Amino acid sequence: MNPPCNTTPKHIAIIMDGNGRWAKKRGLPRAAGHQAGFRTTRDIVEACARRGIKALTLFAFSSENWARPEQEVGLLMDLFLRGLKSEVSKLHDNGVCINFIGERSAFSEKLQNEMSSAESITVENTGLHLSVAVNYGGRWDIVNAARKLALQVQQGTIQPNDITIDSFSSAVTLSKVTEPDLFIRTGGEKRISNYLLWHLAYTELYFTDVLYPDFSDAELENAITFFAGRQRRFGKTGDQVTGKHA
Numbered sequence: 001m002n003p004p005c006n007t008t009p010k011h012i013a014i015i016m017d018g019n020g021r022w023a024k025k026r027g028l029p030r031a032a033g034h035q036a037g038f039r040t041t042r043d044i045v046e047a048c049a050r051r052g053i054k055a056l057t058l059f060a061f062s063s064e065n066w067a068r069p070e071q072e073v074g075l076l077m078d079l080f081l082r083g084l085k086s087e088v089s090k091l092h093d094n095g096v097c098i099n100f101i102g103e104r105s106a107f108s109e110k111l112q113n114e115m116s117s118a119e120s121i122t123v124e125n126t127g128l129h130l131s132v133a134v135n136y137g138g139r140w141d142i143v144n145a146a147r148k149l150a151l152q153v154q155q156g157t158i159q160p161n162d163i164t165i166d167s168f169s170s171a172v173t174l175s176k177v178t179e180p181d182l183f184i185r186t187g188g189e190k191r192i193s194n195y196l197l198w199h200l201a202y203t204e205l206y207f208t209d210v211l212y213p214d215f216s217d218a219e220l221e222n223a224i225t226f227f228a229g230r231q232r233r234f235g236k237t238g239d240q241v242t243g244k245h246a
């Protein structure tokens with residue numbers, strides 16, 4: 001058997017699922033689940049920074065989440081706005097660099113301004129790179145990158161042959177960080193749900209039944225232990241990876 005060969009992941013991407021069920025189990029409104037999810041997010045960001053993880057990408061609101069009841073969408077927007085206002089200065093003090101990925105023009109001007117302000121306040125920080133996916137979809141990301149490159153071809157700054165995997169990777173979101181090493185989905189579903197479709201090509205996938213509000217530091221540790229036990233071959237044989245054969 002090949003020995004495991006991973007250490008701590010550099011980049012973790014999370015689908016934070018199960019807030020609604022967590023609340024329902026307790027006879028609470030879904031809002032309470034999202035609020036509890038928000039508290040978990042604070043803890044997870046702190047835990048990742050403490051562990052020296054370089055990048056964390058969180059799926060906070062998908063392009064499909066607009067289909068939820070208006071009241072729940074409003075509540076989530078309110079939570080994001082209040083959350084940004086209350087957390088940014090602490091994140092900044094801790095060296096966290098925040099950015100948002102997704103089609104943000106659909107959000108209120110107030111929220112867009114808060115997002116831009118959080119990004120510009122923390123842009124120089126060299127600690128944890130925290131990306132929050134809002135109104136995000138993996139297919140949107142790929143189409144958006146294709147459009148950017150097509151425009152460059154139209155303007156004559158590049159030729160069609162200049163479109164390569166590397167240039168495409170620079171055109172999708174998250175181009176400043178390495179691709180996620182570890183993907184975590186809480187809440188029991190085993191799907192990627194249109195998250196980071198381009199970026200997850202070689203990512204290790206970890207699914208847990210734990211509902212997001214219960215996803216503690218110990219649960220994060222379990223996911224990291226799972227990652228440490230995986231052998232990442234990137235298409236090579238196990239022996240090539242371990243250096244047994246050239």
Ligand code: FPP
Pocket residue numbers: 016017018019020021022034037038041058059060061062065076079080083084132187212
């Ligand atoms: C999915 O659970 C969760 C969401 C759509 C919202 C996620 C948002 C947070 C955890 C707040 C974090 C905020 C920031 C700013 C990062 P669900 O509602 O689909 O749960 P269910 O499947 O049990 O119904």
